[in-house]
Amino acid sequence: MKQVDEELYQIIHRAKRGDKEAYAHLVKHFKDPVYRYALGMLNERMDAEDVAQEAFVKAYSAIAGLESEFAFTAWLFRIVSNLAKNRLKTRMRDRDLQTEVHETMMIDDVTPDPFEKLSMEEALARLTPEHREVVLLHDVQGYRYEEIAQVTSVPLGTVKSRLFAARMALRKELRKGEQP
Incomplete structure (x- = not known):
């Protein structure tokens, strides 16, 4: 992804090896771009916060399997993207269910x-x-x-x-x- 400087590369490397402090640094470094991306995808602050938090939790549990430190950013944003798309699908199902209920009750929109x-x-x-x-x-x-x-x-x-x-x-x- 974007040019990863040597210091960030080392932090990602340490996080892959289980260093919790290094991972906390990654969360601090990427939290704003991840949140902005989730917010843009979902257009709802609470959902964006939930997705961002869930993405960091998922990334933490899987970072040891990351093949290359240079792939971290793409990998993290792919996690956010998948979570946001799943959230949107859930919203659509909920919206469809609400529409059915409204139609059944004959409420005019x-x-x-x-x-x-x-x-x-x-x-x-x-x-x-x-x-x-x-x-x-x-x-x-x-x-x-x-x-x-x-x-x-x-x-x-x-x-x-x-x-x-x-x-x-x-x-x-x-x-x-x-x-x-």
Whole structure:
């Protein structure tokens, strides 16, 4: 991933060998980027905090098996990505269940104003998880295409096409609220 300096490399190496203090340093170093990424994926602070915390717990229990210290950042963000996607799936199931209950009870939903402008966060939240992921990693976190391919475990061409499609979808969402 991003250039890992020698000191960080050594800290990751020590954490892999079971040094709890070194792992605590990694958590401190990566907590803000991990939280921002989770927040961008989930658009909800509490869920983002939960996912970030869960990611660090999972990483701690599996760090000894990490093949290369240089892969740590991609590996950590892949954990966050998978947890966030799982959380989104759970939300969708819950939302579907609520919709069924509402329909059964015949409760009318409030129709949103079609001319209401969306914020960037709201527009991002309307993207698919795959599209949101590449936008957040590239445009917000500043990762290169190759690094995103590592984090997401998809080919480079897929990263580029997802980013293009995500930007088009984002533009469309942001323009929905504009009056003709």
